[in-house]
Amino acid sequence: xxxxxxxxxxxxxxxxxxxxxxxxxxxxxxxxxxxxxxxxxxxxxxxxxxxxxxxxxxxxxxxxxxxxxxxxxxxxxxxxxxxxxxxxxxxxxxxxxxxxxxxxxxxxxxxxxxxxxxxxxxxxxxxxx
Amino acid sequence: xxxxxxxxxxxxxxxxxxxxxxxxxxxxxxxxxxxxxxxxxxxxxxxxxxxxxxxxxxxxxxxxxxxxxxxxxxxxxxxxxxxxxxxxxxxxxxxxxxxxxxxxxxxxxxxxxxxxxxxxxxxxxxxxxxxxxxxxxxxxxxxxxxxxxxxxxxxxxxxx
Numbered sequence: 674x675x676x677x678x679x680x681x682x683x684x685x686x687x688x689x690x691x692x693x694x695x696x697x698x699x700x701x702x703x704x705x706x707x708x709x710x711x712x713x714x715x716x717x718x719x720x721x722x723x724x725x726x727x728x729x730x731x732x733x734x735x736x737x738x739x740x741x742x743x744x745x746x747x748x749x750x751x752x753x754x755x756x757x758x759x760x761x762x763x764x765x766x767x768x769x770x771x772x773x774x775x776x777x778x779x780x781x782x783x784x785x786x787x788x789x790x791x792x793x794x795x796x797x798x799x800x801x802x
Numbered sequence: 803x804x805x806x807x808x809x810x811x812x813x814x815x816x817x818x819x820x821x822x823x824x825x826x827x828x829x830x831x832x833x834x835x836x837x838x839x840x841x842x843x844x845x846x847x848x849x850x851x852x853x854x855x856x857x858x859x860x861x862x863x864x865x866x867x868x869x870x871x872x873x874x875x876x877x878x879x880x881x882x883x884x885x886x887x888x889x890x891x892x893x894x895x896x897x898x899x900x901x902x903x904x905x906x907x908x909x910x911x912x913x914x915x916x917x918x919x920x921x922x923x924x925x926x927x928x929x930x931x932x933x934x935x936x937x938x939x940x941x942x943x944x945x946x947x948x949x950x951x952x953x954x955x956x957x958x959x960x961x962x
Contacts, residue, residue: 694842697835698942698949700877700907708944711842 821862823855825917825929827957836947846951847875855887855895863889867897880905883913893919893927901935903942909949911937919959929959 694711696702702713833846849871857865865887873879885899895917903909915933922928935951943949 694835694837694844697833697837697842697844697944698907698909699944700879700942710839711837711944 819859821857821859821865822962823853823865823959824962825851825853825855825957825959827851827853827929827931827955829931829933829953829955831932831951831953834950834952835944837944838947842944846953847873847879849873849953851955851957853883857887865889865895867899869897873903877906879903879907881909885913893921897933901937903937903940907940907942909937909940909942911935911939911949913951925961927959929955929957931955931957 696708696711696713699706699708702708705715706713707716828848828850829846830848831846832843834841834843836842851869851871853867853869855865855867867883867885867887869883871881871883873881881901881903883897883899883901885897887895887897889895897913897915897917899913901909901911901913913933913935915931917929917931919927919929932955933951933953935953937943937949937951940949
């Protein structure tokens with residue numbers, strides 16, 4: 674009887690543990706959170722993220738990296754900025770893609786508050802143009 | 803008169819008996835879903851599966867099956883499968899049907915499974931099974947993505 678080789682199965686299990694998605698279903702998340710792009714987020718952030726994502730794709734921009742609570746000391750501030758800019762992105766076509774990129778900078782835990790405001794001003798310029 | 807009596811007499815009906823198999827198993831595997839930026843994978847939740855296959859001895863190769871399952875990890879959820887069972891050989895059958903997670907969130911889709919039984923006696927056996935499910939509907943999907951399961955399981959099977 675041939676011996677069953679377990680190494681491939683162990684490697685697969687390790688890979689899934691190390692690289693597996695944080696969530697794939699809403700029920701993978703705690704109560705009151707949704708699974709968006711394999712991360713658990715609050716529903717309001719999820720809606721903004723999907724609106725920004727649609728605009729970002731229309732503008733040919735890269736991925737948006739929404740900020741999640743608990744990722745850094747200023748995560749809450751980043752999230753608020755993301756919400757405002759995400760809304761603009763959702764209604765602004767290709768320019769929205771640019772706004773989406775700014776939103777990801779706003780989500781950075783290391784970004785000072787002054788720079789967030791500057792980013793918001795820059796967005797206003799983009800929207801005006 | 804004699805002819806009428808012969809024709810009117812009730813014929814002996816051939817008894818049709820039902821065969822029912824019960825199986826209790828545990829399964830896990832891979833769960834995948836579209837995340838909007840590709841397909842994400844994780845280990846599927848371990849689940850307990852209780853199944854009942856019911857068929858007639860006149861059509862021993864065909865049966866209908868119901869499988870109820872409880873996902874044990876993360877949040878507890880309950881689901882069921884219903885479908886057609888086709889026996890290829892006495893130890894091997896294939897199942898084709900619908901699958902649904904019913905509570906607390908919902909998922910709906912289709913599934914196909916293979917089940918091989920290692921006999922331990924006349925009525926009992928150890929079952930090794932695998933299934934592939936695709937669930938494109940329901941509230942528990944990530945956005946508009948499709949959830950997929952590939953499961954491998956082990957159980958005990960008995961004929962009632």
